[in-house]
Amino acid sequence: MKTLAYGVFFAFSTFSAIAQKQDSILFYNKGNIIETVFDVEEILVRPSCACVGECSCAMTAEDNYSENRFSCTDAILAKNGRIELMKRGGFAFEPVLNGMASDRLNLTIDGMKIFGACTDKMDPVTSYVEPNNMKSVSVQHGSAGSMFGSSLGGSVNMETNGATINPSKPLTGEVGVGFQSAALGANALFSLNYSRARWAIRANGVYRNFQNYRSGGGKIIEFTQFEKWNGAISAKYMPTDRDVIRFDLIIDEGYNIGYAALPMDVLFAKAKIYGLTYQHYPSQVWFEKFETKVYSNTVNHSMDDTKRTNVVMHMDMPGWTKTFGGYADARMKFGKHQITARMDGYHTNARAEMTMYPNNEAPMFMLTWPDVNKLDFGLFVQDKIQFNIKRSLSFSGRIEYLNTSVIDAFGVQQAAVFNQDVSKADHRMLKNANISYMEIPGKGFSGWLTAGYAERAPSVTEQYAFYIFNAYDGFDYIGYQNVKTEKAAQGDVGFQFENKRFKARATGFYYHIYDYILGAIDSSLDAMTIGANGVKVSRNLSWAYMTGGNLELSYSPLKILTLSNTSSYTYGNTFEGDPLPLVPPFKNVSSVNWSHKRGFVQLECEAAANQPRTNPEFGERITPAYAILNARASYFFLFGKKRLTLNGGIENLLDNNYRQHLDWGGIPRPGVNGYLNVSFTF
């Protein structure tokens, strides 16, 4: 494992020393992201560290870019070359990995399944965990991520910090404030960790308050404001040197969140997330780790149109999800084989209502998600064979049983109107398999090749949506219970070269998707939403494909100077040759980084080509090319072991008016934005 540690710590050589300390397969750590080909390992191997189990010896989050802790989680994710963001307002962007959005991804927090409660995807899971509570984000592509669930695009698991047992430093923490000009935004954050010999407790919190932002050219974009706080408490206890018990609680509450691209805003979005974990590190050499976890979470989401003018009719749109689940996994080593096995299960309920209030008439009520229960059990096994220091092969497979049922009779009656009988449960078996081969052919060179087969179940919306309005294409969506499971044959390839001064990494993927789920216009149906273009019903496209790749280059002519360049491109087509909707265009980020012991200065140019490949049925418009300039700097002062960090910058220096292709509603992104963050770490 250690010898196999593979990847490049990209972008900021200043921090590469930190990364090398870690037994992680790091590739890109600017945003605490660990991207892996094979596996993710975020803890130190026992003998090398005084504290058994998780420990503070390599807390990358502490050492990293202090700016990250002021960013939103989605912004950090977007620094990954294969992740883009779908933007609908000023907050809570939906991550898109390999051209695929949240329905096709696993988004987990510490391996916990959590489902957004908004039918309009206003609350992706990433909005419920904050960077100052995040240790790492692991991104696994395609079926390689099936440890966390069946998915097509891959898995994004956000690992929270958790309490750190480190009696030599009983009290550690951080306080910080930040301001930014485009939205007159204020951030405040703190974290505190208190440790005794056998236990520790950590608390952290974030408060953010942002006004409507100003776009390039000076226009204020209404309904991009938001306010939120996030608090987390983590407690860890080690009854023995080989056992760790951990409890986590995360509470996230957002209020008055504007969604400029949608006809409604969010009144509130509240999540409560609980997890209880037990880890055991057996004394047997072959049995490396056993971990089990139980968790539950609830999300309560409510939309709001009361601040909008020209609302034809006021409506309430609350939504809820309630999830509980658990998993148990074991990691074993038999000679060259490292075997990981996981059993997991969860139960989730999703319900969303819509009530419209016409004048002097009875309210109009319907269930946009008809109280849907999902019961899921999965089994994952991975065998990683390390032939020698240069070659390894990994097999993984997952089998998952999913039972979906509508429990509200009202929902069953509603669906009957569309000649759908949803009174009986929907059963599916989902199969995922992956094989990866990795080789280090020479000094500094490495490469890998993976092939996979993935299946994913349709989402609640895809199966049971009842007149869910999509503001992008202007259609009301109706689910179809019997929509077929989406399947994909996948290939992922990567190559990397690294020497003292130069690093290059290229990855490519091709996903051939069968029974691609997409709404198809049903002209026999009347739209419900006033002004909507019509009705789309979930259907399977015979096939579609998604392909793309990225290239990352970095050159350090001097020890303190690094030039880097990242390009990414995704291309998606239906079997009929039409472009798949919402596929990001070619994008390039170049930067010059000057680093110093105490900080850095960075000048960055972010540019994207136009996206002429649009899906007209999805109402896509051509997005023009853009380029923006960003400048960032950071410096810290030391007071003994305490550290005061200042970081600031100006984003979109030239105040360009631009938008990205995945942004909804043609709404421009923020214009010139100066920001300054101050944090004190002790």
Next chain:
Amino acid sequence: MKVSMKFLIVGTALVSTLFAGCKKEEDPTPSTSNTDGLVMIASGYTDEGGIKVNLYSTDSLYSRYTNFFVEVRDSASNTVIEDAHIELMPMMDMTTMMHSAPFENPSSTDAVNGLFPCAVVFQMPGDMGWTLNIHVHEHVNGGEGEVTFPLMVKNPDPTRTRVVTPLNDPMSRLIISYVQPMDPKVGINDFEITLHSRETMMSFPGIENYTVEIEPEMPSMGHGSPNNVNPTDAGNGHYNGKVNFTMTGLWRINLNIMDGSTVVDSTAYFEVTLQ
């Protein structure tokens, strides 16, 4: 009304117990009928034949398609008679003129649960003026006579009967009545209307072989619902289909009534509110 019904039931039960006591050897005749959920509208004796007639309905009376249940009893023994020939004649006396209404006599001489189901379409409301004449020929004792009840018919909200001038026959009138769903739900509902023609002031036969199209819509939203089944002729002026509602609130069911390809009326509609 309910109180009087209870009295009646208790009274009937008492009386019948007494009589049952006297004629133990005879066939057990049901002395009560199942009037659960029904409202007594009127009660009286026929002019001849010694028959007591109780008139029930599902609710107090409104100008709409109205189901009636006639209970026939022997006036002396008060036993329920289950074999009788019954004929209705509704009448509206407007002082300057009189007219009848569409009606449906019991389809059989055999009672159902001790009651003879029948129906009248009150095409207009009236606090006074409406009467219902019931002619009974009971086949148990052979008695025959009639009774006339004055009725109070209120105006329902929303409207449940439309009287329109047919485009293909301006001298006639077309009476369209909403029958069900009485308790509409989100989802699929049985839909039923009746169509009657005013041939004369006294004759309102049910219309057969018309084509009816329905189009539900939410007036405040402007949308409809899919997969409705147009009502088709079920005999006796009744047309049955399916109407779908996708959400609660106020719905308007628009009607298009045709005789073959000739439009007879396309103005009529009924409104329903789903709570």
